[in-house]
Amino acid sequence: MPSTRSLLTAVAFAAALVTVTACGPSDGKGSAPAASKSAGAKATPTAGTPADPAADPNQDCGNPPKLPAGHKMLHPIERPKQNTMHAQDAKPACTPNDWIYHGEGPHKPYWFEKNVTAELATGSGQTKKVELYQLWDHIGDCLANDHEAVKPPLTCSGGIYDVTLNAKGNVVAIKEIWHP
Structure with missing residues (x-):
């Protein structure tokens, strides 16, 4: 017969598991992740229904965020140079912390x-305007994991950037997305 201590431990573990696995808001109103809010994207949550068939059905993120026209989320893969940045498209993925770009x-x-x-x-939600060369150095330092080179209040916060493109597809604005 299990002891009272074992039974209490099992109940506490089950309660913690329920708390950890519940990722969506219970009121159905939801909120977009820091990345989406910073980019001006709005998620339209649908409680209990994953909007993306590739999303984990155990998550409750609602619909993926939609970016404003002309915006794109990018993940640089090397320090930009000579007015060129090589990057991957960043796509939203449903996680226990809502939609996060990768x-x-x-x-x-x-x-x-x-x-x-x-x-x-x-x-969270705060940015500092910098010169383009400072952005390039920041991207390079973060990709090299040289966190000592990144001076507060700046941090390496996930490597995702909200980029505004013109009609030619060239970058006219770039903003780092904060991610804890």
Whole structure:
């Protein structure tokens, strides 16, 4: 016969498991992840129904976020140089923490226009405008895991960037997406 201590441990474990596996809000209103909010994307949650057939059916993220026209999420794969950044498209994936972007697929070159607006993350939803060369150094330092080179309030926060492209497909604005 199990002891009271074993029974209490089992009940506590079951309660913790229920708490950990519940990732969506219970009121059905939901919220977009930091990445989506920063990019101006809005998720339209549908409680209990994964919108993406590739999404884990055990998650409750709702519909994937939609980016505004002209925006693209990218994951740079090397330090940009000579006005070119090589990156992968970043696609949203349902996780226990809602929709999170991850780089996928082939590497493509993206060219920067003159007078690009560049912003780096300083915390949840906060950014700091920087010169383009500072953005390039930041991307290179984070990819090299040289976190000592990244001075606060900046951090390496996931390597995903919300990029605004012009009609030619060139970068006119780039903003790092904060991810804890």
